[in-house]
Amino acid sequence: MQNPYLPYPVRIEEIITETEDKNLKTFKLVFINPEDEEKFKYQAGQFAELSVAGKGEIPIGIASSPTEKGFLMFTVNKVGLVTSCLHNMKAGDIMGVRGPLGNWYPWDIMEGKNVVIIGGGFAFTTLRSSIIYMLDPANRPKFKDIHVIYGARTPGMLLYRDELAEWEKRDDINMHITVDATDDPNWKYNIGFVPTITDQKAPPGNPDTYAIVCGPPIMIKFTQPVLDTLDYAHDHIIMSLEMRMKCGIGICGRCNIGKEYVCKDGPVFTLDQLNNMPKEY
Amino acid sequence: MKVIKIDKKNWAEGLKRLADKFPLFGPVQKDEFHIFKELHKDELPDLSLQNTRLSPKSVVYPQSETLFEYTLDEKQADHHILKEIDKDYLPRAVVGIRPCDAKAFLLVKRNFDTPEYKDPYWIKAYQAVTLIGYACNTPCSNCFCTTAGCGPFHEEGLDVLLVDAADHYLAQIMSEKGEKFITAAGWDTSAGANDLREQVQTLKQAAETKITARVSTDKLKDKDTTALFEASFWEDVAFACINCGTCTYACPTCWCFDIQDETFGSSGIRIRNWDSCMYPLFTHHGSGHNPRDMKMQRVRQRFMHKLKYYVDKYANGIQCVGCGRCIRLCPVNIDIRKVCDLMNSFES
Structure with missing residues (x-):
């Protein structure tokens, strides 16, 4: 019987400080046993439990894309015991990864459709995974127009800035980067909150267009009315939820919303599904 | 389904024979309350109680259980890597579990043994137990099992159902595990007869009528x-x-459980707790x-x-x-x- 609680051992290959407040770091992890990478087949939108011996485990969205081979990538906000320990670790250190866990964005349903990605703050991790996945030459023809609306408080708080700049240059993806405010005279992108920029830049809703929305509760709260105005059907609005988790496999009992476990039945739900679930998240 | 008669005079002797073969768990009094615990040699399950304060779920699902071990000592080749530990899943029997508590394992099994994920700790421990149930001739005053999908003589999840009938027990054998248990105890299995089954039915009906508390769950x-x-x-x-x-x-x-790491010096364990x-x-x-x-x-x-x-x-x-x-x-x-x-x- 395979033990679903046993993490795969990994080595930290690289740690990148992402944001100017130094509170977000990206960890590039390499499997110590190469055969484990084969077993860890994932899709954009899934998460994993990062395991630090002596500290515990944390559920974190996978920021690397299934099209990127040889490593996994996670961007971690420093908030508690395990994340603080992770932030103090260095390249070469040994830790564990358990997964992949949860469901993923509905790539089969979105095939042949327009995809609008709306992200805010540090909830951009599985969205990065999704963008890299869709832009892969083997996958790009499967999707029509791709729009990305991504905002942070300041330019220095945006994740993956080098990649954002690269994507800006491409003509097969429409980038709408924004910040809440900045005094940087060289800032050449948008200024404004994500809901406002969504209102200005997002294509109107139709049966051929799906929106993936990931961000802090306040952003989601104000983006939803905008999407309603733009005529997005609720089964075309896809969201990814966060919850305190332990097992990650629907057994330990804490991350439920009604009868659904966010770890196993989610974290990805359509707004239509969420409308029919208790408001407890 | 076979029903045999075990003379109470042969009860202790049979359990002793069993105890030589594998661990027995049963209810015993500890301080003011009864608990389920592993019986040491010559210790008999106390069947005089109505039910234990805590359920016997801990026999399969301990309140605190080690999942993995690790070392933080960087001189060790496998430092910071979690490793599985050897655990004892040899056969064992729980004697005197009430039918409700045995049925509970079946409800809980749906959580631990799913098509997608199998919890190896719970499943192996559950497979290792033989459950010898003890029918409730005198149910507790606030039991409502008969309307909660269960009952004082409920059979689901049990390998044997023991029924107290004055100077003897009637043992209804419901599985191969149960048959093995009875045989290993040396109780005479040839004494089965139809009238014993009728006796069980009579006692069952008497017990069920004593349960007056009900719940409605139909809607x-x-x-x-x-x-x-x-x-x-x-x-x-x-x-x-x-x-x-x-x-x-x-x-x-x-x-529901929590998972925590506990480190002692440079070594530690990952545990789960209720x-x-x-x-x-x-x-x-x-x-x-x-x-x-x-x-x-x-x-x-x-x-x-x-x-x-x-x-x-x-x-x-x-x-x-x-x-x-x-x-x-x-x-x-x-x-x-x-x-x-x-x-x-x-x-x-």
């Missing part, structure tokens, strides 16, 4: 989840609750956000889980066997029977 399935979730009675139900968690620890069908939805930390996010930060939300979660979410998820009744422990032990007299009736009769 739970058709209720709208979100309407029930938003029902106005939850504040009332939760008003007296002190979130002590006693109900969840005593319950044979509560399964947890409880009654505690705010259970759902407290790292960010500080907590979807169930008010006690009403936690009380509602406990009842909605047992009486609505479980019902909808498995289409196999409620997540409760009617043992009555949470009613007996609740320090503020919250009564699941009343809550169940409130939910079942709720009109939005």
Whole structure:
């Protein structure tokens, strides 16, 4: 019987400080046993439990894309015991990864459709995974127009800035980067909150267009009315939820919303599904 | 299904023979209460009690259980890597488990043994046990098992059902494991006869009529989840609750757990402990956000889980066997029977 609680051992290959407040770091992890990478087949939108011996485990969205081979990538906000320990670790250190866990964005349903990605703050991790996945030459023809609306408080708080700049240059993806405010005279992108920029830049809703929305509760709260105005059907609005988790496999009992476990039945739900679930998240 | 007669004079001797072959667990008195524990040699299960204060779920699912071990000593080649440990899953028997507590394992199994994921610790421990049930001739005053999908002589989940009949036990053998158990004890299995089965039936009917407390669960399935979730009675139900968690620890069908690392010097273990939805930390996010930060939300979660979410998820009744422990032990007299009736009769 395979033990679903046993993490795969990994080595930290690289740690990148992402944001100017130094509170977000990206960890590039390499499997110590190469055969484990084969077993860890994932899709954009899934998460994993990062395991630090002596500290515990944390559920974190996978920021690397299934099209990127040889490593996994996670961007971690420093908030508690395990994340603080992770932030103090260095390249070469040994830790564990358990997964992949949860469901993923509905790539089969979105095939042949327009995809609008709306992200805010540090909830951009599985969205990065999704963008890299869709832009892969083997996958790009499967999707029509791709729009990305991504905002942070300041330019220095945006994740993956080098990649954002690269994507800006491409003509097969429409980038709408924004910040809440900045005094940087060289800032050449948008200024404004994500809901406002969504209102200005997002294509109107139709049966051929799906929106993936990931961000802090306040952003989601104000983006939803905008999407309603733009005529997005609720089964075309896809969201990814966060919850305190332990097992990650629907057994330990804490991350439920009604009868659904966010770890196993989610974290990805359509707004239509969420409308029919208790408001407890 | 075979029923045999075990003369009480041969009871101790048979158990002794069994104890030589594998570990026996049973109820014994410890201080004021009865608990289930491994019986040492010559110790007999105390069958004089009505039921133990805590359910015997810990025999399969210990309150604290080691999952892995690790070393932080960087001189060791496998430092910081979690490793599985050897665990004892050799056969064992639980003697004197009440039918409700045995049925509870079947309800809990749906959580630990799923098509997608198998919890190896729970499954192996459950497979290792032979459950020798002890029918309730005198049910507890707040049992409501007969309307909770169970009963004082309920057979599901048991390998043998023992029935106390004055100077002897009637043993109804229900599985191969049960047959092996009886044979290993050396009790005469040839003494089966039809009239013994009738005796069991008579005692069963007598016991069932003693259970007068009932719950209605027939309408739970058709209720709208979100309407029930938003029902106005939850504040009332939760008003007296002190979130002590006693109900969840005593319950044979509560399964939630926490996972923690414990380090001693440079070595340590990853353990899991029973947890409880009654505690705010259970759902407290790292960010500080907590979807169930008010006690009403936690009380509602406990009842909605047992009486609505479980019902909808498995289409196999409620997540409760009617043992009555949470009613007996609740320090503020919250009564699941009343809550169940409130939910079942709720009109939005």
